[in-house]
Amino acid sequence: MNWAKLTQIDRRIIFITVGLAILIPLIFPIRMPVGTQRVTKHLFQAVEEIDPQEQVLLLSCDYAPQTEAENQPMTVAVLRHCFARRLPVLINALYVEGAPLLDLAMHQVMDEFNAHAKANADSILYGRDVVYLGWQPPPIVPILSMGRSIKGIYPVDYYLTPMDSLPLMTGVHNYDQVGLVLAITPLASPLWYVMYARTKFGVKVGAGCTAVCAPDFYPYCRSGQLLGMMAGMKGAAEYEELVENEYHPGGRRRATEGMASQSAAHLLMMFFVIIGNIAYFSTRRKS
Amino acid sequence: MTLGDTIWIWIGALLTFAMLSFLYKDNPLYRFGEHLFVGVSNGWSLAFMYSRVIKPVMIQPFGEACRIAGHEGLKPELFNPVAHANFLVIIPGLIGCLYFTRFITGMTWLVRIPIGIFMGYYAGLAVPATFEGSVFPQMKDTIITRGYFAGTPTGSLWAGICALIILVGVLGTLTYFYFSKEHKGPLQWGSRVGIVFVMIGFGASFGFTVMARVSLAIGRFAFLLHDWLRVIS
Numbered sequence: 384m385n386w387a388k389l390t391q392i393d394r395r396i397i398f399i400t401v402g403l404a405i406l407i408p409l410i411f412p413i414r415m416p417v418g419t420q421r422v423t424k425h426l427f428q429a430v431e432e433i434d435p436q437e438q439v440l441l442l443s444c445d446y447a448p449q450t451e452a453e454n455q456p457m458t459v460a461v462l463r464h465c466f467a468r469r470l471p472v473l474i475n476a477l478y479v480e481g482a483p484l485l486d487l488a489m490h491q492v493m494d495e496f497n498a499h500a501k502a503n504a505d506s507i508l509y510g511r512d513v514v515y516l517g518w519q520p521p522p523i524v525p526i527l528s529m530g531r532s533i534k535g536i537y538p539v540d541y542y543l544t545p546m547d548s549l550p551l552m553t554g555v556h557n558y559d560q561v562g563l564v565l566a567i568t569p570l571a572s573p574l575w576y577v578m579y580a581r582t583k584f585g586v587k588v589g590a591g592c593t594a595v596c597a598p599d600f601y602p603y604c605r606s607g608q609l610l611g612m613m614a615g616m617k618g619a620a621e622y623e624e625l626v627e628n629e630y631h632p633g634g635r636r637r638a639t640e641g642m643a644s645q646s647a648a649h650l651l652m653m654f655f656v657i658i659g660n661i662a663y664f665s666t667r668r669k670s
Numbered sequence: 671m672t673l674g675d676t677i678w679i680w681i682g683a684l685l686t687f688a689m690l691s692f693l694y695k696d697n698p699l700y701r702f703g704e705h706l707f708v709g710v711s712n713g714w715s716l717a718f719m720y721s722r723v724i725k726p727v728m729i730q731p732f733g734e735a736c737r738i739a740g741h742e743g744l745k746p747e748l749f750n751p752v753a754h755a756n757f758l759v760i761i762p763g764l765i766g767c768l769y770f771t772r773f774i775t776g777m778t779w780l781v782r783i784p785i786g787i788f789m790g791y792y793a794g795l796a797v798p799a800t801f802e803g804s805v806f807p808q809m810k811d812t813i814i815t816r817g818y819f820a821g822t823p824t825g826s827l828w829a830g831i832c833a834l835i836i837l838v839g840v841l842g843t844l845t846y847f848y849f850s851k852e853h854k855g856p857l858q859w860g861s862r863v864g865i866v867f868v869m870i871g872f873g874a875s876f877g878f879t880v881m882a883r884v885s886l887a888i889g890r891f892a893f894l895l896h897d898w899l900r901v902i903s
Contacts, residue, residue, distance in 0.1 A: 398693045405884065405891050409902060447711075452889020453882065479715045518722060523795060539726070578803030579795075594882035598875050605836075606811040608803070615878065616885035640902075641888040648884040 386665040389658060397655065404651045408643035415642045422604045423621040426565075426589045426611025430461070433562030435470040439555055441529075441564045443572065444485050445477035445522065450569040450593050455488060456619040456638035457567050457591035460626055462492040466507050467630035471551050473561070475516040475525065475537070477572055482518045486541065489515055495634045510549040517541035526575055530558050530584040558586040563610065567591035573600060577608045591618065616641055683898040686890050728763045731755055812840050839867040 433440060442461060446454035465472045474489060476482040493507045500506040507513065516537040519525045528536035533555060534546045546552045554560065564586055566573040573590035580586045587610055590600050594615030603609040613622050619638035626632060688703035734755035735748045751758045765787065771780040814837060819830035845857060846864030853861045895902045 395694060401884075402887070402891075405887050406895075409888070409891055409895055412902070450886070452892075453885045479718050480711055482718070518718070520719070520723060523792070527795075574804065578799040582799060582803040594878040594885065595875075597878050598871070602808060602811070606807050608807055615881050616888065617881065637889075637892065641885065641892060644888045644891070645881070645884055648887075649880070652880055652884075 386662040387669075389662040390666060401648055401651060404647040405644040408647050409640070412640070413643040415646055417617075417620050417624045417639060417642055419621045419625060420614070420618070422601070422612040422614065423618050423625070424611070425604070426591075426613060427464070427622060427625045429563050429587065429589055429610040430464055430470070430565070431468070433470055435468060438560055438562030439471040439473055439551070440465055441561045442472055442474045442485075442567065443477060443564055443576070444474065444481055444567045445572050446484070446567060446569050446593075447478055447480035448484065451484060452637075452641075453593045453616050453619065454567050454569065454591065455484060456616065456623065456636070457613050458485065458488040459492055459634075460619060460622045460636075460638070461565060461567070461591070462488060462513075463495070463632045463634065464622075464626045464630070466492060466496050466512065467626065467632050469512070471511075471555075472513045473516055473533070473551075473555065474513065476518040476541075477522040477525070477568075478570075479518055479520070482541065485515065489513060492634070495632065510544075511551055514546075514549050514551050515541040522572060522575060523579060526579050527583070529561075530580060530586075532557055558584040561586055563587045563589055565589045565591060567613075569593040569596060571596070571599070573609060573612075574603065577603060581608065591622075616645060679897050683894055686894060690890075724763075728759050731759045732757065732763075812837050838863060843867050 430440060440461075442458065442465075444454070444458060462472065464470075474485050476485055493509070493513070496507045509515075516533070517540055519536055525536050534552060537546060539545055540549065558564075558580060564576050564580060566576050566588065568590070569592070573588060573592065576586070576588045581588050588608070589610045589612065590603075591613040592600055592615070594617070597612070597614035597618075600609060600612055600614075604612050613619055616638045620636070620642050623636040623639050627636065685703050685706070688699040691697055692700040731754055735757045738745070738755055739748060739757075747753055748755060748757055750756055765784050768780045768784050771777040812833075814830070814833045818833040819827060842860055842862075842864030844864070845853075845860030846868060848857070848861075851857060892902070
């Protein structure tokens with residue numbers, strides 16, 4: 384076999400094959416089993432353990448459209464989990480470009496739940512069950528300031544409504560009323576919360592991160608500084624499945640949809656890596 | 671779905687193709703999409719920053735203080751940094767404006783003032799926080815106790831073996847990056863162990879990076895098939 388030719392394959396052929404490996408399972412869906420990692424289970428459990436009568440969940444997001452595919456399904460899955468448990472949620476954006484994405488996610492999940500609601504008590508209402516705090520720069524400032532006063536750093540919400548007029552905010556003052564901060568990010572914001580908010584104010588922290596960041600966060604999960612983590616689209620799919628199996632909220636599960644394509648693309652990449660190595664060593668021996 | 675939604679989906683789909691066209695080769699369509707993204711991002715950030723930060727945090731309190739001073743004269747409350755209407759908010763605003771002096775010949779040295787304040791603030795915050803929140807807890811986590819092996823709810827033989835592997839990996843990697851002495855004898859063995867862990871770390875990072883990039887491609891293809899072509903439900 385002429386291995387030398389394999390080392391000279393046009394990169395565009397590789398792009399097309401990877402594209403097909405992603406495209407075909409999306410058009411002809413194959414149901415892939417989604418095994419759940421321990422870190423994802425721990426995160427789910429941490430959200431389960433928050434008492435909705437006493438505390439809220441702070442969903443802190445700093446992703447932009449570039450990583451929407453990985454991070455947005457995480458936000459949607461966590462919001463479904465919280466709304467299914469009637470756990471109040473505060474949302475804040477640490478990155479300006481992602482602020483509208485959180486608005487979209489919040490309204491999508493609110494609409495999903497309110498479509499089945501029969502009475503006011505069953506509905507998810509803005510101001511009572513969820514508040515979007517908005518965006519304040521730079522990230523460290525809101526992270527630290529919320530330890531003293533959430534209303535101090537966010538006097539108005541994302542829609543410029545004064546905080547004092549929102550019923551949920553009457554009982555929420557600072558991190559004392561926050562059961563868990565869940566930082567969804569393509570950056571290092573979970574570590575900022577660990578270093579600044581957890582160390583100084585003792586708040587519990589979890590993470591939902593892009594796969595690129597995941598290796599950096601595993602040591603913090605092991606040390607218990609992060610209670611759990613969703614790692615990349617796979618982590619989002621695991622969380623979607625955990626929420627669906629426990630509460631059956633329904634709705635589109637975008638990360639789970641992508642798992643067959645993810646597996647196909649990974650198998651193809653492994654094939655390319657093996658073939659590439661064989662070709663490299665064969666041509667080196669000949670030369 | 672409204673006509674407005676449909677138009678935006680078409681724009682999104684066409685821009686997706688413009689960006690993917692780079693995989694074939696660099697072309698004007700790709701550059702148009704790239705510049706559009708940079709422009710829209712900057713425009714959005716600037717407008718949002720002005721309306722949500724500069725205006726409510728600086729312009730409105732300062733304007734309100736000027737209005738009160740005009741009607742009632744200068745009062746000590748107008749210099750209270752906690753009050754809504756106060757003159758002091760203009761000070762950080764003016765210091766921030768010094769960033770623009772780098773464009774004025776002969777005054778560029780003034781830019782050092784905001785940079786110095788910014789660096790001092792962040793260094794002061796980050797150094798103790800990094801030690802307290804990252805270095806010390808991670809070092810503590812490498813200490814092997816009997817609890818890792820048994821006797822606690824999380825303890826097991828496997829957990830103990832993992833803790834040992836982590837300890838060996840940390841020591842080996844630190845040895846590999848110890849450059850003050852030639853790697854001979856025990857140091858050589860330590861660094862050889864270290865390089866194995868470093869390579870495994872690189873492999874894991876590469877694997878996760880592939881996973882991330884494939885996820886982004888899935889996101890775009892799913893958008894095209896679900897929102898644009900509607901061939902998947």
